[in-house]
Amino acid sequence: MARVLSCIQPTGSVHLGNYLGALTSWVSGQHRNDVFHGIVDLHALTVTDKPGVIGDQTLQLAAVLFAVGLDPKVATIFVQSHIPAHSQLGWIMECTVSFGELSRMTQFKDKQSKREADFVSAGLFTYPALQAADILLYDAEEVPVGDDQKQHIEITRDIAMRFNHRFGDTFVIPKAVTPPVGARVMDLQDPSSKMSKSTESEAGCVYLLDPAESIMKKFKRAVTDSDNEVVYDREKKPGVSNLLDILSAATGTPQQKLADEYTQYGKLKSDCGEAVVALLHPIQKRYTELVSEPAQLHDMLGIGAQRAELVAKQTLQRAQDAIGMTPKK
Numbered sequence: 577m578a579r580v581l582s583c584i585q586p587t588g589s590v591h592l593g594n595y596l597g598a599l600t601s602w603v604s605g606q607h608r609n610d611v612f613h614g615i616v617d618l619h620a621l622t623v624t625d626k627p628g629v630i631g632d633q634t635l636q637l638a639a640v641l642f643a644v645g646l647d648p649k650v651a652t653i654f655v656q657s658h659i660p661a662h663s664q665l666g667w668i669m670e671c672t673v674s675f676g677e678l679s680r681m682t683q684f685k686d687k688q689s690k691r692e693a694d695f696v697s698a699g700l701f702t703y704p705a706l707q708a709a710d711i712l713l714y715d716a717e718e719v720p721v722g723d724d725q726k727q728h729i730e731i732t733r734d735i736a737m738r739f740n741h742r743f744g745d746t747f748v749i750p751k752a753v754t755p756p757v758g759a760r761v762m763d764l765q766d767p768s769s770k771m772s773k774s775t776e777s778e779a780g781c782v783y784l785l786d787p788a789e790s791i792m793k794k795f796k797r798a799v800t801d802s803d804n805e806v807v808y809d810r811e812k813k814p815g816v817s818n819l820l821d822i823l824s825a826a827t828g829t830p831q832q833k834l835a836d837e838y839t840q841y842g843k844l845k846s847d848c849g850e851a852v853v854a855l856l857h858p859i860q861k862r863y864t865e866l867v868s869e870p871a872q873l874h875d876m877l878g879i880g881a882q883r884a885e886l887v888a889k890q891t892l893q894r895a896q897d898a899i900g901m902t903p904k905k
Contacts, residue, residue: 577608578609578610578717578718579609579715579716579717579718579748580609580612580717580718581611581612581614581711581714581716581719581750582598582602582611582612582719582720583613583616584613584614584616584637584641585615585616585619586615586616586617586620586630586633586634586636586637587623587633587773588774589783589785590637590783590784591771591772591773591781591782591783591784592761592771592781592782592784592822593762593771593772593781594784595784596759596822596825597759597761599641602651603644603645603646606646606647606650607650609718611651611652612652612654612714612716612887613646613653614655614656614710614884615634615637615638615654615655616656617630617631617634617656617657618656618657618663618706619699619703619707620633621697621699622697622699622700623697634655635870636867638655638876638877639863639866639873640784640863641653642862642866642873643866644784648876648877648880649879651880652880652883653876653877653880654877654881654884654885655877655881656710658877658885659713659888661709661885661889661891661892662713662888663706664892665709665712665713665888665892665895666706666708666709668739668895668899669706669708669712669735672705672735672738672742673704673705673708673738677704677731677734678702678705681703681704681727681728681731682727683724683727683728684703704732707728707732708731708732708735708736711732711750712732712735712736712747712748712750712891713888713892714884714888714891715747715748715887716750717751718750718751718753719732719750719751719753720752720753720754722755729750730752733750733751736750737749739895739898743895743898743899743900744898746894746895747895759822759825760821761818761822761825762821763781764780764781764782764794764797764798764818765779765780765797766780766799767815767817768814779794779797780794781794784856784859784860784863785860786856791849791853791856792849792850792853795845795846795852796842796845796849798815798818798819799815800813800815800816800819800845801815801816804840806838806839806841806844807835808820808831808834808835816841816844822848822852823851826848826854
């Protein structure tokens with residue numbers, strides 16, 4: 577059983593693409609591996625400048641994670657800021673990575689270019705050091721990531737190997753793994769782009785907590801084409817194929833079989849919307865129950881925090897001992 581770590585920021589709302597593309601794999605994976613899932617609220621500070629936001633979003637995200645099926649007695653679900661070792665090891669990681677290495681991170685360059693007229697947090701620059709601490713604290717052997725995050729795992733490996741070379745064998749060297757293939761969910765208004773919470777228009781993004789009426793409206797307005805022929809072909813018919821992908825994920829029926837059952841786009845859009853409404857209904861119901869009982873939600877997070885802190889403290893102590901820092905008496 578491998579130790580696996582995946583984290584998620586409490587920024588923005590969870591959407592259908594997040595659920596079908598990643599969270600369903602988290603739920604099934606909790607029974608195959610020793611999984612740790614962190615809600616990384618410290619990372620969210622790089623894009624948050626208003627009081628009273630991060631705490632609410634953290635609890636709401638926790639409720640979503642439990643509502644989709646993560647079991648606090650099986651998976652270790654924790655809030656990053658509840659484990660002080662993240663910040664403590666994060667500083668050690670900053671002192672182990674070079675300025676040049678951080679300067680070459682493509683995600684920082686991309687985010688900086690998009691915010692040229694805005695305040696750019698130094699945390700966006702040092703982000704990989706804290707992320708390395710997130711991973712190394714839990715002796716994670718595997719970190720499932722997409723292509724856009726592989727560079728972060730590579731720099732984590734470099735930092736860990738440099739630390740081990742300087743101070744002795746301390747950290748497990750993690751490896752990036754390709755997560756199980758989830759449904760590929762594209763924007764309903766721009767089927768050439770992945771569904772994203774950062775999209776300019778919300779008309780193409782279905783959120784897990786959207787009311788049924790809103791979900792149906794978004795699917796009925798989904799972009800298709802002028803052929804009015806239901807064929808599964810991602811290249812030539814991206815809009816229609818996206819609907820078939822979503823309907824397939826929601827019903828468990830292969831895309832090609834579904835394509836053979838439809839002759840009109842209207843019926844396909846309607847059925848797809850109804851299937852998503854039915855899929856999300858029990859999740860929304862459970863979410864509502866959880867957020868109405870914050871004490872229960874905190875208790876569930878507390879279970880994960882106890883497990884996470886036990887592991888993290890041991891790893892931090894191992895690193896401090898390797899360096900030779902003066903122990904607290």
